[in-house]
Amino acid sequence: AFFARALAPLGRPYGWGGLTPEGPGLDCSRFVQDVFKVFGYRLPRDASAQCAATRAAIAFDAGEPHEARARKLAELDAGPALLCMPGHVMLYLGSVDGDHHAVHAFWAYKRQENGGEVTVPVRRVVVTSLDLGRGTDAGSLLERLTSVNLL
Known part of the structure; x- marks a missing residue:
């Protein structure tokens, strides 16, 4: 049931703060909040x-390969x-x-192409x-994780 709910909004427009020119959208935290709300969890x-409101099950050290x-x-x-x-949350x-995967609402990412980003x-x-x-200066999503948290 959880994963079905998490995948239900696939393709929905991104909107920082929930706003898009086309109408309501989702940013990463609103997406996570909406998924958990269905199951009775109230997240900030x-x-x-x-x-901060959830329990870190795995912590990553800065620079960990x-x-x-x-x-x-x-x-x-x-x-x-x-x-x-920092500044982003996803659902594992x-x-x-x-190859690890997540579902999330986000604006853009960087990749290497023709010797540049x-x-x-x-x-x-x-x-x-x-x-x-x-391979980019920012690193992969995995390389940028600070923790994996559980409710």
Whole structure:
């Protein structure tokens, strides 16, 4: 039931603070808040407050290598889980062949292209690999995680 609810808004427009030119949208924290509200959980409105209000099951050290982070995440036995990073929160879906995935609402990401970084707009609720952004100055989503939190 949880994952069905988490995937229900796929494709819905991103809107920081819930606003888009087309009407109501979702930002990352509103998306997470809406998913958990269905199951009776009241989470704060912004990403950092949501992560502070939940229990860290896995903590990552700054500079911890991608592979070490992937191994830690693979050991996660309980869910649903919030993936926390500065200014952003996602819902962990699991892994397929060692590639970890999350569902989240976000604006854009960077990737390497032709020797430089380019910004790729997303502007929707989507499922992505946590490898997204790997090789850029900011690093992958996995490399930017600070913690994996449980309710």
